[in-house]
Amino acid sequence: MGDWFQTLVDTEATPEEAQELAAHVLDWLIADGFVAAERTDCVLGADAGHAPGTRYGEAVQDPDPELAKLWSNGLQITVERTVFDAGQGEPSAVTCPHCAAEMPLVDAYWSPIEETWARFADAVGSWAEGDDEPVACPSCGRTAPVHTWLWADDYFAFGHLGFTFWNWPALRPEFVADFARRLGGHRTVLLEGKL
Ligand SMILES: [Zn+2]
Known part of the structure; x- marks a missing residue:
């Protein structure tokens, strides 16, 4: 068993705008019920993240009722110059x-x-x-x-802003497209991997 993740990387956000874009997108995700507002211990790569919200199922192709029972089931936001990678494999x-x-x-x-x-x-x-x-x-x-x-x-995505969903089922293409629009139409890469 491993932990599966999907990371949406904004490959165009500058270091100056990454923080503001992260806050803007998080506001939307919370307001629409995709993630919970409070930060809790629910992600693998950081101290805290945002657990799935009441309407998380609308962001994914095939909602999994078991997700709520997993410890690592949250959204982790990375605002830092990072080489995002797909984890296992080459x-x-x-x-x-x-x-x-x-x-x-x-x-x-x-x-x-x-x-x-x-x-x-x-x-x-x-x-x-x-x-x-x-x-x-x-x-x-x-x-x-x-x-x-x-x-x-x-396999790699280079950027200053990334949104990692831990153990969420495959994201819906419409959700990903909406996400990219809210990032100002920046080029995004959806990286999928396993730890
Ligand atoms: Zn060449």
Whole structure:
């Protein structure tokens, strides 16, 4: 058994606007009953989060009555420069934003291909600290900051604002679209993973 999560990452919010956007979206989620107003111990990645609200079922495709019984069932909001990742597993491939060459990062047995991964590891590891390390493409030779590469399966998302729903059933596409609108139409990535 593990804990499943979905994280909606706003990949365009600036550090300056992230806090305000987080508060704006949280107001909506509380007002519409998707999450509870009070902060409680109900998330895995932070001290406190917001438990599912009375109308949480309208945000998901297939409401699970058991969710209320789980300890980790809340919404966790991250306002911080973060490399969000899908937890278990490996990114399967990455694509150059200049020439669209795709580089596999795992072999046929899903083992990481170390020499390709080594090209990205430092840049991924240091992005959260404020670096924008360029990575050179072996195909076209041009460089691009690591957060502009396209990660297969949305394994990584780089941003300053993320909303993580712990153990919620799959979010409804309409809910996700509404969410993105309230983030000012910013580009969002819905990352799904397991711990
Ligand atoms: Zn390239």
